[in-house]
Amino acid sequence: MNDMTKQLLSMISDFDEKFEGAFNIREDSGCAGRQSSANIKITDKKDLPGIEIHIKPGTKGEKVYIPACVTHGDVNDLVYNDFYVGEDADVVIVAGCGVHSDSHAEARHNGIHRFFLEKNAKVLYEEKHIGTGNGKGEKNIDPVTDIFLADDAVMEMDTVQLGGVDKSLRKTSAKLGARAKLIVRERIMTDGEEYAKTDFDVSMDGEDSSVDLISRSVAKGHSYQEFLSTLNGKNRCSGHSECDAILVDNGTVNAAPALEASHVDAALIHEAAIGKIAGEQILKLRSLGLTEEEAQDRIIQGFLK
Amino acid sequence: MLQLKNITWSIPDGDEIIKGIDLNLDEGKLIVVTGPNGGGKTSLAKLIAGIETISSGNIIFDGEDITNLDITERAKCGIAFAFQQPVRFKGLTVRDLLELASDEPLSHTEACNLLGRVGLCANNYLNRELNASLSGGEIKRIEIASVLARKAKLSIFDEPEAGIDLWSFSKLVETFEDLRKQQSGTLLVISHQERILSIADKIVVIADGKVRSAGPREEILPSLLKDEMFKFCPMGKEESK
Ligand SMILES: Nc1ncnc2c1ncn2[C@@H]1O[C@H](COP(=O)(O)OP(=O)(O)OP(=O)(O)O)[C@@H](O)[C@H]1O
Numbered sequence: 443m444n445d446m447t448k449q450l451l452s453m454i455s456d457f458d459e460k461f462e463g464a465f466n467i468r469e470d471s472g473c474a475g476r477q478s479s480a481n482i483k484i485t486d487k488k489d490l491p492g493i494e495i496h497i498k499p500g501t502k503g504e505k506v507y508i509p510a511c512v513t514h515g516d517v518n519d520l521v522y523n524d525f526y527v528g529e530d531a532d533v534v535i536v537a538g539c540g541v542h543s544d545s546h547a548e549a550r551h552n553g554i555h556r557f558f559l560e561k562n563a564k565v566l567y568e569e570k571h572i573g574t575g576n577g578k579g580e581k582n583i584d585p586v587t588d589i590f591l592a593d594d595a596v597m598e599m600d601t602v603q604l605g606g607v608d609k610s611l612r613k614t615s616a617k618l619g620a621r622a623k624l625i626v627r628e629r630i631m632t633d634g635e636e637y638a639k640t641d642f643d644v645s646m647d648g649e650d651s652s653v654d655l656i657s658r659s660v661a662k663g664h665s666y667q668e669f670l671s672t673l674n675g676k677n678r679c680s681g682h683s684e685c686d687a688i689l690v691d692n693g694t695v696n697a698a699p700a701l702e703a704s705h706v707d708a709a710l711i712h713e714a715a716i717g718k719i720a721g722e723q724i725l726k727l728r729s730l731g732l733t734e735e736e737a738q739d740r741i742i743q744g745f746l747k
Numbered sequence: 748m749l750q751l752k753n754i755t756w757s758i759p760d761g762d763e764i765i766k767g768i769d770l771n772l773d774e775g776k777l778i779v780v781t782g783p784n785g786g787g788k789t790s791l792a793k794l795i796a797g798i799e800t801i802s803s804g805n806i807i808f809d810g811e812d813i814t815n816l817d818i819t820e821r822a823k824c825g826i827a828f829a830f831q832q833p834v835r836f837k838g839l840t841v842r843d844l845l846e847l848a849s850d851e852p853l854s855h856t857e858a859c860n861l862l863g864r865v866g867l868c869a870n871n872y873l874n875r876e877l878n879a880s881l882s883g884g885e886i887k888r889i890e891i892a893s894v895l896a897r898k899a900k901l902s903i904f905d906e907p908e909a910g911i912d913l914w915s916f917s918k919l920v921e922t923f924e925d926l927r928k929q930q931s932g933t934l935l936v937i938s939h940q941e942r943i944l945s946i947a948d949k950i951v952v953i954a955d956g957k958v959r960s961a962g963p964r965e966e967i968l969p970s971l972l973k974d975e976m977f978k979f980c981p982m983g984k985e986e987s988k
């Protein structure tokens with residue numbers, strides 16, 4: 443693996459010269475290292491570029507790393523990764539993507555991830571995005587995530603993108619079985635001319651399924667963000683989505699949440715708030731000795747934590 | 748240590764709220780400002796802290812003219828202000844706020860001491876977010892603790908009693924008395940509470956944007972309690988004869 447990949451890996455995960463346990467490192471559309479463990483098997487996909495990750499039923503406390511790095515311009519990486527998580531397993535999956543370009547050419551990663559969680563399986567999925575390099579070439583990341591939760595399965599998805607990515611289109615869909623639970627926490631900060639769009643479509647098919655979707659974003663400079671979400675309640679279920687955005691400078695945010703309930707016992711709630719940082723918050727921190735700029739940074743840092 | 752020289756403040760394109768106030772605060776004393784609602788107490792405190800800018804006059808702090816210093820600079824000079832209405836933050840914890848206030852990481856013991864002075868237990872509160880989940884009295888007491896954490900030369904508390912329970916209030920009165928005993932800075936407390944008035948070194952009555960009377964507690968308090976002072980309409984304006 444090249445040095446740029448190492449750098450990117452340390453930014454998007456707890457990589458420190460190596461990973462413990464199962465991992466697959468994707469570098470510029472190739473493979474820069476792979477290891478399976480006794481319970482987690484990683485194999486090439488047969489028909490498409492990408493891998494299959496099979497996690498044995500009952501696997502507990504293991505972590506699997508599947509980061510992807512694009513280290514120079516003129517790479518347009520497309521990958522299909524499928525995760526099969528066995529019954530009663532409880533694991534952490536660390537994905538994440540770093541894209542670097544020092545040239546005029548575009549560097550793009552497009553990862554299509556499908557998650558199949560069997561009954562009562564639990565996954566914490568962490569995904570950090572970062573763009574680096576001063577090239578004029580755009581750095582783009584377009585993740586697609588399709589989630590299938592069997593009865594009683596729980597998936598927690600934590601996504602972070604705090605800058606450097608010129609354009610990102612995130613599409614996430616999920617289908618939930620009975621008592622299945624999906625928790626999504628998204629944090630995005632854009633600046634300059636960056637554009638980020640997220641689009642969630644969650645279908646609560648099973649009885650007593652639930653979803654909690656929390657998005658916090660900051661749009662600085664002239665950046666533009668769109669937030670779309672549709673929660674479909676097709677059974678007795680509970681859905682909550684919350685979109686909180688802070689505008690700085692000339693940032694723009696467009697939030698279009700939708701709720702669709704086709705069952706009398708579907709309880710769906712949406713909360714959205716967009717605005718600049720409250721003046722009194724800045725004043726309070728300034729009265730503690732922070733400058734206006736320091737106060738703003740501290741408030742944003744806390745908000746996106 | 749603080750001198751206000753004929754300060755006035757008008758809201759932009761609007762009324763004059765502070766109508767020429769002269770005031771001298773002595774080092775290490777507990778000064779209580781009281782007076783009717785809407786009389787201008789909070790406005791005065793904001794002008795001292797630099798949250799609002801005076802329209803005319805001068806503010807001298809520790810011998811230095813701070814009239815043109817902004818809020819950050821005044822904070823750095825040693826002025827701290829506990830808001831009448833505390834501010835809430837999504838994503839900042841009680842610990843974050845106290846550490847920003849004291850400008851250094853706090854040990855658990857230090858945090859316990861600070862919160863203890865307003866009747867809160869650090870174990871329950873340090874990691875709480877300063878969001879809407881905190882009750883009114885809780886956030887008020889955290890606000891007060893954030894000012895105590897600054898160990899400022901001048902600490903201003905705007906109605907610290909508002910919304911807090913009897914026990915925390917007693918604790919607070921004790922805390923003010925301790926601070927005064929230790930001579931650790933000057934305290935300017937805006938209050939309507941007799942118990943706070945009764946520990947004041949000096950009482951200043953503000954009504955209708957002016958100092959109605961000011962002097963040692965022994966002099967002012969009896970007439971305040973006898974209601975002699977308020978031959979005013981509810982806004983504190985003098986009744987026309
Ligand atoms: N920004 C503002 N715009 C308009 N009016 C203001 C503004 N700030 C203060 N005022 C008015 O100035 C007057 C004094 O307000 P201030 O908050 O200083 O009163 P106070 O003495 O602190 O009252 P209380 O005891 O109720 O806290 C009030 O009539 C208030 O409505």
Ligand SMILES: [Mg+2]
Nearest residue numbers: 788789790831
């Ligand atoms: Mg007031």
